[in-house]
Amino acid sequence: MKRLGISYDQLFHAVPGYYLVVQPHAPEYTIIEISDSLAALLGVSPGTLINQRLSAIFQRIGRQSKNNSAQGLVGAIRQVIATGEPCHVLLESHRPAGATAAEWHTGIFPIKHAGITAGIIVSIDPDKPYSAEDATDDHVRRLEHLIKINQSKDEFISIASHQLRTPATGVKQYLGMLREGMFGELSPAQKEILDRAYESNERQLVIVRDLLKVAQVDGGKVSLHFEGVDMNQLVQHVTQDSADVFKSRRQTLKYHAAKDRIIVSVDADTIRMVVENILDNASKYTEEGKCVEVRVRETKKSVKIRIADQGVGISTTEQSRLFEKFSRIENILSTKVGGTGLGLYWAKRVIDLHGGSITYAPNKPHGSIFEIVLPKETNL
Amino acid sequence: MSTQSNNATILVVEDDAALNDAYRTILGTVGHNVLVAFNGQEALDVLAQERIEPDIILLDLRMPVLDGVGFLKEYHPEKHPDTTVVVFSNYDAHKDIDAAYELGVDRYVLKARAAPKDLIHLVDGIMNEKSDD
Numbered sequence: 001m002k003r004l005g006i007s008y009d010q011l012f013h014a015v016p017g018y019y020l021v022v023q024p025h026a027p028e029y030t031i032i033e034i035s036d037s038l039a040a041l042l043g044v045s046p047g048t049l050i051n052q053r054l055s056a057i058f059q060r061i062g063r064q065s066k067n068n069s070a071q072g073l074v075g076a077i078r079q080v081i082a083t084g085e086p087c088h089v090l091l092e093s094h095r096p097a098g099a100t101a102a103e104w105h106t107g108i109f110p111i112k113h114a115g116i117t118a119g120i121i122v123s124i125d126p127d128k129p130y131s132a133e134d135a136t137d138d139h140v141r142r143l144e145h146l147i148k149i150n151q152s153k154d155e156f157i158s159i160a161s162h163q164l165r166t167p168a169t170g171v172k173q174y175l176g177m178l179r180e181g182m183f184g185e186l187s188p189a190q191k192e193i194l195d196r197a198y199e200s201n202e203r204q205l206v207i208v209r210d211l212l213k214v215a216q217v218d219g220g221k222v223s224l225h226f227e228g229v230d231m232n233q234l235v236q237h238v239t240q241d242s243a244d245v246f247k248s249r250r251q252t253l254k255y256h257a258a259k260d261r262i263i264v265s266v267d268a269d270t271i272r273m274v275v276e277n278i279l280d281n282a283s284k285y286t287e288e289g290k291c292v293e294v295r296v297r298e299t300k301k302s303v304k305i306r307i308a309d310q311g312v313g314i315s316t317t318e319q320s321r322l323f324e325k326f327s328r329i330e331n332i333l334s335t336k337v338g339g340t341g342l343g344l345y346w347a348k349r350v351i352d353l354h355g356g357s358i359t360y361a362p363n364k365p366h367g368s369i370f371e372i373v374l375p376k377e378t379n380l
Numbered sequence: 381m382s383t384q385s386n387n388a389t390i391l392v393v394e395d396d397a398a399l400n401d402a403y404r405t406i407l408g409t410v411g412h413n414v415l416v417a418f419n420g421q422e423a424l425d426v427l428a429q430e431r432i433e434p435d436i437i438l439l440d441l442r443m444p445v446l447d448g449v450g451f452l453k454e455y456h457p458e459k460h461p462d463t464t465v466v467v468f469s470n471y472d473a474h475k476d477i478d479a480a481y482e483l484g485v486d487r488y489v490l491k492a493r494a495a496p497k498d499l500i501h502l503v504d505g506i507m508n509e510k511s512d513d
Contacts, residue, residue: 162470162471165470165492166396166399166470167396167398168492169399169470169491169492170396170398170399170402172492172495173399173402173403173406173495173496174398174402176495176496176497177402177405177406177409177496180495180496180497182406182409182496205492208492209492223475
């Protein structure tokens with residue numbers, strides 16, 4: 001949502017209080033929003049807990065009271081989903097900075113959307129007990145309104161994208177038939193015109209695909225299939241698949257594998273797409289004759305995938321918005337390359353879902369380094 | 381372009397008229413025998429009326445009246461071992477793919493990625509596998 005230059009995120013974080021929002025899909029309730037105040041109370045940055053399971057909160061809160069354990073809160077959420085009525089529980093915890101046990105009054109409020117419970121607001125207050133009237137608390141209603149609008153936006157993007165994809169797929173078939181000579185030989189000029197039309201259509205399909213991917217990840221509709229994957233092998237396959245593209249652009253692609261197999265529990269499909277995305281960017285923003293190096297290495301607790309190019313790099317001012325939605329970075333190649341400004345945003349969200357991180361650093365003397373860190377053991 | 385040696389009988393099940401026509405044209409042009417249906421129920425009706433076991437069914441998932449999953453539940457691919465069911469969908473969520481495979485689908489193709497030559501190669505590959513068996 002973007003209106004008068006104010007984004008949904010800005011509006012959401014302007015609502016005061018200690019709260020988080022979880023998806024109402026049992027058994028694993030996922031945190032999709034968290035207020036700055038609560039994140040600060042827990043001693044983390046808000047991004048750390050987004051897309052984590054609700055249990056991550058309990059790791060932060062510490063000890064739970066005997067009556068209101070993690071299961072107690074989950075049970076209360078189930079009750080709210082079943083009844084559609086708000087309720088409250090009392091969490092007992094250590095405050096992160098101190099040793100004194102404290103009771104955290106916790107209100108649980110359903111967000112109704114299109115007749116179903118589309119979200120749950122868990123409003124934690126370290127100081128004030130909740131009463132029934134809190135169900136109509138101004139800030140809860142404001143949150144509810146914002147979240148509904150945001151969900152409507154995600155649904156709209158998803159539906160509109162699917163609707164756009166079908167006719168664009170039709171155009172691909174008809175242009176493809178002509179281009180492939182199914183209805184007779186084409187003159188070089190006709191072929192060139194058709195090639196341009198086909199490429200434009202392909203770009204349109206990529207935009208639609210990226211919009212859909214982002215709508216899915218924003219709407220919490222990405223289901224990941226975690227399985228043990230050899231990261232050396234996965235990255236090697238991606239580099240092998242990309243070899244022709246690098247060759248056609250007269251670039252060198254070097255792959256440095258880790259010494260041993262590194263088995264990590266990840267969703268292979270999405271991690272592969274993330275690495276492909278970073279590698280594709282590295283090639284697109286690197287001039288002919290230059291080199292891109294991919295390195296996989298293992299640390300005690302994680303696997304690191306480092307992709308370093310000798311390309312045009314990213315200016316200091318633009319680095320901060322690199323992983324934001326629709327962030328097209330301006331440089332000498334960006335007009336030629338095209339793109340949606342959604343790829344890195346989506347990649348970051350996916351890596352977040354794995355409990356990992358993705359970071360940028362400038363390469364010396366010029367170029368970019370992207371590093372993906374995935375935990376070997378995940379609490380997700 | 382395919383040099384057809386294995387002409388196939390293919391049932392295209394696709395609700396978008398332009399895409400349905402495109403697939404019929406592409407496959408017909410290289411010599412395959414193409415039947416068409418615009419939803420799962422029509423596909424079941426065509427199969428009953430024609431009394432045939434097509435070599436390949438190209439099946440969209442989201443369709444009115446009876447969708448692809450509904451068709452698969454009625455059709456029972458496991459009862460038709462000579463027919464290869466290929467889901468041709470623009471939905472690539474794991475749950476869609478998993479549901480299709482659980483119902484006996486042989487392949488899953490994201491149709492936005494498949495150019496006409498890819499469709500022809502797909503059919504050629506399936507027919508070559510059948511002739512090798």
